[in-house]
Amino acid sequence: MTNKEKMNGAESLVETLLASDVDICFTNPGTSEMHFVAALDKIPGMRCVLCLFEGGVTGAADGYYRMTGKPASTLLHLAPGLGNGLANLHNAKKAHSGIVNIVGDHATYHLKYDAPLTADIEGVAGPMSHWVKTSPTSETIAADGALAVETARKSPGQIATLILPADTAWGDAHEVVTAKAPADKPRVSAETIKKTAGLLRSGKTMSLLLGGDALTEECLELAGRIVTKTGCGIYIDWFNTRLQRGAGRVQVERIPYVVDNALKVLEAAGDLVLIGAKAPVAFFAYPEKPSALMPENSLCHDFAVVGDDMEAALQALAAELDALASPPANVAEPYTPPLPTGPCSKEGIAAILANMIPENAVVIDESVTTGREFMRATAGAKPHDWLNNRGGSIGFGLPLAVGASIACPDRKVIALEGDGSAMYTIQSLWTLARENLDVTILVFANGTYNILRGELTNVGVQNPGPRAIDMLSINRPDLDWVKMATGMGVDAQKVTTHEALAQAFKAGLAHPGPYLIEVVV
Amino acid sequence: MTNKEKMNGAESLVETLLASDVDICFTNPGTSEMHFVAALDKIPGMRCVLCLFEGGVTGAADGYYRMTGKPASTLLHLAPGLGNGLANLHNAKKAHSGIVNIVGDHATYHLKYDAPLTADIEGVAGPMSHWVKTSPTSETIAADGALAVETARKSPGQIATLILPADTAWGDAHEVVTAKAPADKPRVSAETIKKTAGLLRSGKTMSLLLGGDALTEECLELAGRIVTKTGCGIYIDWFNTRLQRGAGRVQVERIPYVVDNALKVLEAAGDLVLIGAKAPVAFFAYPEKPSALMPENSLCHDFAVVGDDMEAALQALAAELDALASPPANVAEPYTPPLPTGPCSKEGIAAILANMIPENAVVIDESVTTGREFMRATAGAKPHDWLNNRGGSIGFGLPLAVGASIACPDRKVIALEGDGSAMYTIQSLWTLARENLDVTILVFANGTYNILRGELTNVGVQNPGPRAIDMLSINRPDLDWVKMATGMGVDAQKVTTHEALAQAFKAGLAHPGPYLIEVVV
Known part of the structure; x- marks a missing residue:
């Protein structure tokens, strides 16, 4: 705990986060967070990464934790901003990722007036958080911030949501609190x-x-x-x-x-x-x-x-078991299949991945039906990490790529995306461009929520009619991924053949920044 | 109440909605909703409008209610899908719009296994709903559906969230229930x-x-x-x-x-x-x-x-007051200002709107700082409706345009959008194209969360540093609205002068479908 002169609550919180080794903030701020933004402006040390939608914020924090084991902070705007971040908080919670959410609220005395943005933030936070607290005063926010970090750093990681009323941010504060070091992980008896x-x-x-x-x-x-x-x-x-x-x-x-x-x-x-x-x-x-x-x-x-x-x-x-000297079983042999030719197929894409995934890459897999056999096919690719969606709410891949790439700037991140999935949090492309993150994105454009076609059969609809087919089709109109990506500053191209995909993937991997390939399947 | 043979719960719910005059469903379904989708496929009468993000779903339902006074239904996928819809449910609640949300859940007996998508749906729904119920069985879902409609149709409108476990959807049902007609609105004494x-x-x-x-x-x-x-x-x-x-x-x-x-x-x-x-x-x-x-x-x-x-x-x-024969005061005189020339300015855009808003248009105003004086300037334009954001969570405009245009297919809808705001629910452009909705969109591209620049000054930061300015700037990289819009099937052009804006606006108004104009300000 350090005493400082002339600090406000927001400044004491930023100092507390930094003292507690939380030095990344994925942000989508609004008016109620302006004192926190001002504090970030005044105090050096926090890397702020702006996202244009809150699902991008929370998914990035998940990706950051998965690759570092360290919680990032997020900055969100009242109950609706937190609401927009819930789906990826759900995914992060199921992945046991630790996150410190800072959610601005109205000044405490303003709540009774029921201004338009007033809502039950604690209620929205509850289902997707392990810990929720509204810090009552500017003198308590540092201690609460440290507690949030301690909670997020538990093993397994926890979602800690700290609500920061505007007057708690702007009122006087005197403390900076350093979060206690995490306890050792529990041992099996x-x-x-x-x-x-x-x-x-x-x-x-x-x-x-x-x-x-x-x-x-x-x-x-x-x-x-x-x-x-x-x-x-x-x-x-x-x-x-x-x-x-x-x-x-x-x-x-x-x-x-x-x-x-x-x-x-x-x-x-x-x-x-x-x-x-x-x-x-x-x-x-x-x-x-x-x-x-x-x-x-x-x-x-x-x-x-x-x-x-x-x-x-x-x-x-x-x-x-006296097994320490036994050689490990099932060690994957290096396997580099030849590059396929012809129109893109699931098997051909899998072979290209197996052939081309670079050493130490981070692969984020939201490829849903297209990619169902990708892992089997890539078992002998160069060593890499593979990240799945643990919570099942689609739209996690692009945000995760933001966070993983910020966590590991020296590693190539490869995001494998279904077209339906990628649309939920498409705004993350802009953040990838803004931060020039080294991410190659493959969007598998089959023009449908293909998994749901299968599920419709599973529920007994063998011959779905036009209304059902239409409700699961996203190709009327076709999405043009090259236009959408370049519209947000990400270089992109579209391919329909394995030859073109291999060439584009090579270009993407060589490109030190984000690159999107629309793969027509 | 009607007895039917061989119905499942989902079918009894769809029949109940239709019998209760709810004949629009804005959808973003997932696996747990497949029986409901199958029922929509089997039973004619429900117009299903697919959105690629749930904020588009709930915002469209808000727009539909505002223009018809009738609740639409939504179809959402478990807690995270509902979470993605919360921000626009917040806005709808503050606007007193009635909505019937149908949220799929796991089968009741599956919940205890804590599968990846398991979460507290009632908890997520609560803060943004007036009424929440998980229907326990396929035999109760019709009555619960009718109750949801009755709740949504109250005066003022209510947000009713009906949770539909998968086994409630697929189990046998025998009833179709017609919601009771709404009571007369309360009278002032x-x-x-x-x-x-x-x-x-x-x-x-x-x-x-x-x-x-x-x-x-x-x-x-x-x-x-x-x-x-x-x-x-x-x-x-x-x-x-x-x-x-x-x-x-x-x-x-x-x-x-x-x-x-x-x-x-x-x-x-x-x-x-x-x-x-x-x-x-x-x-x-x-x-x-x-x-x-x-x-x-x-x-x-x-x-x-x-x-x-x-x-x-x-x-x-x-x-x-014996005022019935008095002439109304403050009747707006028709005022058609001349079309301005030169680079786009707030005042010039306002004059173009005043000159060109067509008779009976529906104007959706999410123009934030750019449009702060638009209403004053357009008081004498041709008669029209003007819709604002009541809840303050940005990203309401494009979804509202979907719902308003579906509600009023014979009226031109004009969406006035800040660039920052439009990005939150940008996926709605695709639904506008898919349904060929008659909506002209003006995106005011100032490359910043400009309102926050002002708010930063309000909290005492007179000379924000580069970190703060950067956190409120969305022009690194620039967003290319023409590419993003055409990438989702919406015709678009970019203008920088009043002459070009007037010409593009004229073209947009003449175009019987969605048309986006990026207005550089």
Whole structure:
């Protein structure tokens, strides 16, 4: 805690964030946040990244956390601004990303007048936050800001929403508070390690199901040694926060998205040891299909929950199993398929990705139906990170690319986008251009919410009529991605063949800034 | 109530909506809504309008209600989809627009598995809804749907959010329920009418402050007769739901947005008679400035609250004052200013609007700082409706244009947009093109959140530094509105001079579909 002269609440909050190692703010401010903006102007040290829509703000904070393990701050304008950010906060919450939201509010004494922008901010924040607080005075905001940072930095990460009334921002303040350092991550008990080792040695059919922080190269290598030693299987969920993969790394099988396929895979997997993952469930319920995907005769065994120290846990488990010297199983061989020719197809795009993903790239996958087999096809590509949507609300990819690229300026970010998905937060293209972020975007333009076509069949509509087809089609009129991207300052081109895609992808990867390729599929 | 064979819950809900005169659905569906989509496909009668972002959905429903007085339905995908629609639901709630939201949820039995899209939908809905209900079964959804319509149709209009679990949609149903007809609007009591008439005759300085439904041509004419008879003043709020105005109609003065200006106007207004309006308050609080704008020595007198039968109330008041035969005061003279020349200026744009707004147009005003004097300048334009943002969350204009144009296909809709505002819900351009809606859009491209520049000065930052200026600037890179619009299928051009603007506006008005003009200011 530092005493300062002549500070206002907003300044004490900015100083507190900086003292607590929160030095990025994704912003979309309004009038009630002007004192905070003035404080950002006055106090050096905070990188401010402007987004033209709040979903871009919150999704960027998610991407930043996933790549750094550090919370970013956001700046949002009252209840509606927070509302616009909710969908990507939902996704971030499900990804266990820590975020410090600063939401401006009217001055406390102004609320009773029910001015147009008055609304229940705490109510809007609640469903997508782990922690919500309206700081009552300019003298309390620093302590509350530090508490927000401490909350966001917990393991697993938390969504902390701090509401900053205008008079709390402009009133006098005297404190700067430094957030307490995060506690060590919880350790898995020796008993659980012994018990799990016993299970893995029991001769039963067993598999590891890994998720969350257990998907680093190091954790997967430990898991791969355990596989070699015990002969167990190794799986991950379909969607993961951040998976380190590619040639030389331990390859893991995803539990399929489609329920019937998932059931088949799990039938063979036997009992599951849960390592940062939960018992597998269907993404959606369908008539006559189960929600819980485990076969009746198989069990899930808790080992480590998300937030635990996964590397320590796997290290201990491998040691207990005497597996530390075993070579890791399932190590992906380098595989560089030849570049395909002809009109773009899902398989051909997958081959191009497998061939061209550069070393250490960050791949953000919102490719939905087009990309359903991309991961399988790219298992032997150069080592890279792969990020999925954990919350299922589409429109996360472009914002995530903003945050991931700011987190990792030296790494190429590749965003794989469905056309329907990309439209929700299309404004993020502008921020990519503004910050000149090194992101190559592939938009798969199939002109439809294709996943919903399939789902309509799943609910029993075998021959949808024109109204249903129309409601799931986004090609009347066609979206011109090159025009939209260049209209927001992002270089772009459209391709229809594999040859053109490979050439455009090469150009995009060589281009030190954002580049969008519309891939007609 | 009708009995039907072989219906599911979704079908009974669609039939119930149609039986209850809700025949428009603005949609952005997902998997959990597929049975509802299938029902829309099977049952004729519902016009479905697809939007590529949920803010477009809810804003369109607001525009539809403002122009018809009838609620539309929306179709939204779980908590995040509703979250994306919240900002424009906030605006609609503040505008007293009735809306029936249908929000899909997981099957009830699936919730306990905490699948990725699981979240507290009721919690998200609450702050922006008057009524929220999760319908528990397929046999109850029709009755709940009818209740939602009855709620939305109350006077004033209400936001009704009906949550439709997937199993409620797909389970068997047997009922179609017709919503009860809305009750008559509440009447102002004879006592209040007598008392108010007494006040207006008392010789005190008095003014009428009109809002809500009191801004129809008929109501304003009655108010104008009262002004002539009693010598009172006549005012409206700065932002209004729908104001009928132009040559031949009673002209009213707005209470300015800027606090100091509002204080001056209200100093002269004397006591206020509130007719569908509330006691004037500042949009935001500022240090050292009042929240309540009434001078200390003036009073507000309640006459009619929003939702009351305004025309009956004003008729009775005018009768009580013996004013029915008085000619209305402040009738706007037709005024057609000459078309200006030279580079675009706020004043010149205003003159072009005054000259060219076509008879019976619907003007949606989200022009923010550029348009602050547009209303004053266009008082003598051809008769038209003027719609403002009541909730203050920007991004309402383009969605509102969708809904207003669908409500009034024979009227030209003119959307006046700030560039910053238009970006929030830019996806609405695609829906305008898809439905070929007769909307001319003027985007005022000043490359900045200009209102915030002013607000930064208001909070005491006289010389903002580069970080603050940058955070409020949206011209790095420049947005190219012609590319973005044509990329979504909307014809567009860019103008920099008044001559070009007049010519483009003429072309846009003659064009039977959407047309966007980027006006560099």
